[in-house]
Structure formats: structure tokens, C-alpha cells
Amino acid sequence: MQSENIVKLFTAENPSALIDRADLTECVTLLAKLCSGKQPMPILNHIRMASESGGIAFTATNLDIQAETSLVADVDARFSTALPAAALLKLMKKGTPSSTAILELLSDEADEDAARSVASKCAIQLAGTRFVLDALPTDDFPDPIRHMEGAKVQRFSVASAVLWNAIDGTIDAASTDQTRYYLNGVYIHNHNGYLRFVTTDGHRLYIQDTNVKTGKFEISAIVPTEGAKFVASLIDGYAGANPVKVEISSTVAVFVFRDIAVSLKLIDGTYPDYQRVIPAEPDKFATIAGGELSERVASLVECTGASTVKLKFAAEQLTISANGTSGGGTTGMDCDYQGDELEIAFDARYLRSAIEAASPDGRNMRFRLADAVSPATVSGSIGGWTGILMPSRA
CATH class of the missing domain: 3.10.150.10 (DNA Polymerase III, subunit A, domain 2)
Structure with missing residues (x-):
């Protein structure tokens, strides 16, 4: 196997990062699902990358769904950029075979201190091949989806297989009628002391009861269909005993699994009394x-x-x-x-x-x-x- 000359390629003049190729490919594959290429803002077609202690933090969002994760990496503290998801994914899957990827931010600015905010391109080294992608500054990235300050947050865990089964078994009955927007998702709530998932489009009603005890906690959230499907895609193929950590407030739901945090804006509305039918x-x-x-x-x-x-x-x-x-x-x-x-x-x-x-x-x-x-x-x-x-x- 031909040696990859990391010492020669990993220079210190520009902010750079050395990442495991397989880990980066898996990360980009998942996050790119939120970057359809048809977003109203160019930055939403990009994946945000920023150095953190011991590695790089990755974020993708479509304004309603946000996914965040981290990878271990040898990274310059100045490294921060947003790269086009589609091009990066193609490069990771189709580019020259290599065990690592080296990313180097390039800037028109001579001042290295300014490189963090004005880097307009990112060079990506895969073995002996060098690619250059256009980049956007992370300052353009939307504010993160978070619980409102002071909001009451209910926290609990659900076995990944239980959560996947509940979403998969109900999502087909979610409405697509925009005039009744409050039906355009999965209603998660407590029923008789246990967690229940409900969807309806007026023609059918699907209910999935679980063995997850909620006790005295009042849980009520309408998770948008697209967000529920994204969470299910995160679990699909990995469902097992490992729990999914869930946080629900009046405006946001957060699901954490596989070291990925998915934050969703909840539908603002009151679910109808479905038990009447x-x-x-x-x-x-x-x-x-x-x-x-x-x-x-x-x-x-x-x-x-x-x-x-x-x-x-x-x-x-x-x-x-x-x-x-x-x-x-x-x-x-x-x-x-x-x-x-x-x-x-x-x-x-x-x-x-x-x-x-x-x-x-x-x-x-x-x-x-x-x-x-x-x-x-x-x-x-x-x-x-x-x-x-x-x-x-x-």
C-alpha cells in the first residue's frame, strides 16, 4: 500500500484538519440528508465544521431539523468552515481511496488571523490527490435550535428499537393537509402512565403504545413528519437495546443516539381528541x-x-x-x-x-x-x- 505523506501534506500555514476517511464519510452521509440542494438559503446546503477540544463539531440544518455530531481529529484551533454537502459527500464516496482526509482552509486574506472568518475555499487531500471546494464562513450559519430559556424540559429514554417501531408503525397515517397543520406529524404523549404515539389523516388513525413509563410527567409534542422520518433513519439498521435520550419542551424535541443530537421544532398546535373516533x-x-x-x-x-x-x-x-x-x-x-x-x-x-x-x-x-x-x-x-x-x- 502506498504511504500517504501526511507530514508533507499537513502544513501549518493555514487552518487544517486530519480526519479518518471512513468516519468522515459516515458523518457526511447522514448530515447530507438535511441538505437537499433546494434550500432557500445557500448556507443550508452546507455542513458546518468547527474545531473543538479533541476534534471537529459538525452541524447541518434545514431550519426545522438540526443534526449535530463530533469526530475525533487532529485539528487546528482556527479551523472553521461550511462546505457544500452534496459535493463533499460525492468526494468522500468517489474520491481517490485513502484512509484519511486532510482539509486545509484557503483564503484570499494575507492575514492569518482573519482566515477563520474569510476562508473561501477548502482543499481536501485524499492520498496523492488534491481537491478544492468552495466554502462559506460559519458566521452565515443559522442560530442553533435550542429549548427556550427557562422552558420546562421533560427528559426520558426510549429503547432504540421501541422508538423506531413506534415511528415506523404510525408515520404512514400522518396527514399532509396543510389546512390542518397540527395533524402533519406524530403526536407523542403520555396515556395511562405510558408513552403513546398517534397519527391520523382523518381517514385512518394509527396508535402505538409502548412500555415506556412516564409516571406523573405530562408529555405532549407533535413531531413534524419530516423530523420523525429523519430520527427513524438515524436508528434504522442500528436499533437495539441502546436507548435514545429524549428531551421535550413546548417548542423543541431533542433525540440523542449514535453520538448524534437531532433537534426538531415542534408543531405549534393542539392535537384533536382522537379517542372519540x-x-x-x-x-x-x-x-x-x-x-x-x-x-x-x-x-x-x-x-x-x-x-x-x-x-x-x-x-x-x-x-x-x-x-x-x-x-x-x-x-x-x-x-x-x-x-x-x-x-x-x-x-x-x-x-x-x-x-x-x-x-x-x-x-x-x-x-x-x-x-x-x-x-x-x-x-x-x-x-x-x-x-x-x-x-x-x-
């Missing part, structure tokens, strides 16, 4: 294989172009029918059903979403029903998950 005592019950139901519904919808699917429940048989732009179709499957015969219609997209959320492993799922015009309660193999599905007009 939960059926009290349905008297009809059906147990059915979720995987088979999903396949049969998907096949009917694809072949007929239908937007609505009818389910007819009888003693040991479920009949599924649909009529759409390409014609109609009917199929049946085994079903353990208790109650009077019932036919009920659902929006095909919402039904498929509920099936996948209730039974992602294809195992048995359960319907609790009252009549053709009342909401159906759905549950399955995911412990603590409940879905409320509004019927459609046939």
Missing part, C-alpha cells in the same frame, strides 16, 4: 392471515384499477371484491369470523396501508367491527399497535 364495543370479530389478505387486495386493485375494496365477512369465509376502470373482480379466502354477516367497504390504499402496518410479517391480523358505516379497529402481530380505519362509500 375509537369504537367502544364492536360486536363482530374476524381473524385473517395478513399476508394473504394483502396479496389478494393488491392483485384485485392492480387488475381492476379500483380505488375501493369491499370486504364481505361470513362464518368461515371472507369475500373480497372490487370494481374499477379496468373491470371488476372477486376472490375469497379463509377467515375466522364471529358475528352476523357484514359487508363493508374501504379505500384500497388505506386498507393496504393498515394491513402492512398491522401485520408486516404476514401473520394473523384481527378486525373488530360494528356495522358497515362505523370505523373498524385493526390489530395484528405488532404488540401495542392499533389502527382505526374509516369505511368508504361503496
